[in-house]
Amino acid sequence: MAIYLTKDSRVLVQGMTGGEGTKHTRRMLAAGTNVVGGVNPRKAGRTVDFDVPRGPNGRAGATVAVPVFGSVREGMAATGADVTVVFVPPPFTKAAVVEAADAGIGLAVVITEGVPVHDTVAFTAHARRRGTRIIGPNCPGLITPGQSGAGIIPADIAEPGRIGLVSKSGTLTYQLMYELRDVGFSTCVGIGGDPVVGTTHIDCLAAFQDDPDTDLIVLIGEIGGDAEERAAAYIRAHVTKPVVGYIAGFTAPEGRTMGHAGAIVSGSSGTAQAKKRALEAAGVQVGDTPTDTARLVLATLAGPDPGRDVTHG
């Protein structure tokens, strides 16, 4: 079943005809994603042919013609799309997401990096009122291996399986997926490294807890804000499945932004130490390195009864 995205998801791509949009639409098709259309008012009515490379579940070697619609609303009416992936550049991202929410789409995955925070605040608030879930911005999107991918997470890293993963960081997501590739994943969600994001660690924890196809949850965090501390409190109160954590940024100096706009230690808040302590206090095992984290996952799954609450009973 997985969370947020399955083989039945019908995916639109806003910004499909741009450079990144084209490249990743081809990759999504190769991953088996049911990409039903692109959105570009200036190219409405055309179709774009994608020579789909060989992928784990894709239509190998096939040419797929994807129609371009003038608006998200038109695209949804014509195809029954329920997910949109947004590659639109920062000056136009807010309008694209608001349009998608107004059209009533269920999930908007915003890949764009560099969106002004005031715009993110506005479109996430708007989407909440409209009932649209936002993932991102500044995120790699999500993937349900073997079924569908919405965004830029490579489909060939890991097999389908029963681990759920939520992370602020794209490359750490890939690293952990790779370490645990043979065990496999139900869904991996990259929620993004900006200070304000539409979907939080807690949202994903709740969804994985309710997902019958997920046995264990990997939570990857990094310096900045208090999302991990809040996730720890949520785990303590609501999550019975085992959770294994990893936090990046122990060596980050105070007051410096480390790559991601949200990755900054301010004064004594947002430190990796505080996040690790909070998670451990909630019974979450926290790995020292990505590899150590993968080892903890394997040990937990190999435990006497992995279905039970073995890490924080």
Place this chain on the structure above:
Amino acid sequence: MDLYEHQARQLFEEHGIPVPRAEVTDSPKEARAIARRLGGRAVVKAQVRTGGRGKAGGVKLAADPAAAELTARQILGMDIKGHRVDTVMLAQPVDIDTEYYVSYVLDRTAGGFLAIASAEGGTDIEEVAASRPEAVARVPVDPAEGVTSAKAGEIAEAAGLPPGTVDTLVRLWRVLVAEDALLVEVNPLVRTRQGRVLALDGKVTLDDNARFRQERWGADTPAPGDPLEAAAAAKGLNYVRLDGEVGVIGNGAGLVMSTLDVVAGCGARPANFLDIGGGASARVMADGLSVVLADPAVKSVLVNVFGGITACDAVAEGIVQALESVRLTKPLVVRLDGNNAARGRAVLDRRAHPGVEQATTMDGAARRAAQLATDA
């Protein structure tokens, strides 16, 4: 990006928030002339992007123009927490009756902005919040509605501020929105003995992501004080210099942060953060290597790349080409994993550069780089 106090003051003034008369200069002689224009007495304030100026001796009252020149001479060139004072602002002194605190800050958790206000201004608001939390009002602002007069009245009432501050609260919100700010803070907002409300000191943090539509501050972007950081910024590299001996280059902010931690876990200290992003072309790799190798503290360099979107053979080709243009003065440990990792490793094996070693795991690579740095 943090603005200087005088830039914040200028924004406040443009948005109709009352501020004291003031002028900025980098010359003690001109400071004397400014003091004369302000009526003789002046507060001389160091312009640095850091707090705690007062305690460091960067804010002083001058009784007359001659004293203003002398004081400016003392303050200009001072070092305050690593920031050199290049300019001073001279402001007309005011008779303070009461000091308040007001700000709008980004609330990451709520995904919106929060008004923070207190009738106990003039000091460190975090100290007030820690010792007497009830003295600090926190009022969420609906981004769709913003701060209307009614909302400002609600904020003022919650904090125990007089009605005379309502107009300033409304205008301060306009500064936040118009300038794409992540923080606007007035501390202190004062009521004078004459009953006027004035913003005496301010802090504004702008959103770097909004530069494409906020061009006016572009020219004022401070070049990083560190020469290597300045060189990296000029090449468009995402580089932060640290205090260690293992240079680190990787792809993706999270993976690079993690790499720094793993190096530290091996008993060495990372010399820098450098995220070369997804592409990792030969040019970016060469630029990155040259910046990292230019750091005299660096004893070894660790390149940690996970090929997700980028294939490792392309990254390896990038390293090989970079080695054509960059003289490798320190040992280089490369870990390539993920997409096309075997082909990437073969590319480096064929090049067989004597200064380049490969490791197959992230932890192993970090251990080796740490060992090379310790042995050097």
